[in-house]
Amino acid sequence: MTGNGDRHDGLDGDRDVIELLIEQHGQIRALFAELEGAVGDRRRDAFRRLVRLLAVHETAEEEIVHPTVRGTEDGAAIVDARVAEEHRAKELLSTLDKIGPDADGFDTLLIQLRDDVLAHAAHEEREEFPRLREACAPDRLRLMALAVKAAESVAPTRPHPGIESATANLLLGPPMAIMDRARDMIRGALGR
Numbered sequence: 001m002t003g004n005g006d007r008h009d010g011l012d013g014d015r016d017v018i019e020l021l022i023e024q025h026g027q028i029r030a031l032f033a034e035l036e037g038a039v040g041d042r043r044r045d046a047f048r049r050l051v052r053l054l055a056v057h058e059t060a061e062e063e064i065v066h067p068t069v070r071g072t073e074d075g076a077a078i079v080d081a082r083v084a085e086e087h088r089a090k091e092l093l094s095t096l097d098k099i100g101p102d103a104d105g106f107d108t109l110l111i112q113l114r115d116d117v118l119a120h121a122a123h124e125e126r127e128e129f130p131r132l133r134e135a136c137a138p139d140r141l142r143l144m145a146l147a148v149k150a151a152e153s154v155a156p157t158r159p160h161p162g163i164e165s166a167t168a169n170l171l172l173g174p175p176m177a178i179m180d181r182a183r184d185m186i187r188g189a190l191g192r
């Protein structure tokens, strides 16, 4: 956790997309740690939040970050490697979502997902985000942050007491459904 993960949305409107995505990397890391130590309902709840956060985060990067970086010099190879990592993570996430936190083998797959996702995030921060910053004006990077916020509204990734019900989870559906809705929100926010 970066320490400001639970700031109110209204107070962080000046952050750009890179700062926001790096903050989400911190939240993802913190959720994996929370899951490791949790049992029962707390574990199931932490896993649901991880599913939502990863679905929104990776979709945002696919829609916003990768297309821009792909257009930079030698950007295609960097983006292709990141997309392959994301594809693998999405498949693992879907498998974990299907079997559920109480299943045999969940822990082993979860550790694999954590290692893959955290390595992937480090690659993005080192190889991809600096290119994005170079390629875009500050105003554009702030506009992109608003699109990520729009995607977050599809599937709140921060704890909201009272809505962590089975019904709320059912309405959100599996990771792929969350990704589809997040994609629609991002395209709408970017005027596509």
Ligand SMILES: [Fe+2]
Residues within 6 Å of the ligand: 057, 058, 061, 082, 086, 120, 124
């Ligand atoms: Fe990513």
Ligand SMILES: [Fe+2]
Residues within 6 Å of the ligand: 021, 025, 057, 061, 120, 121, 124
């Ligand atoms: Fe990322």
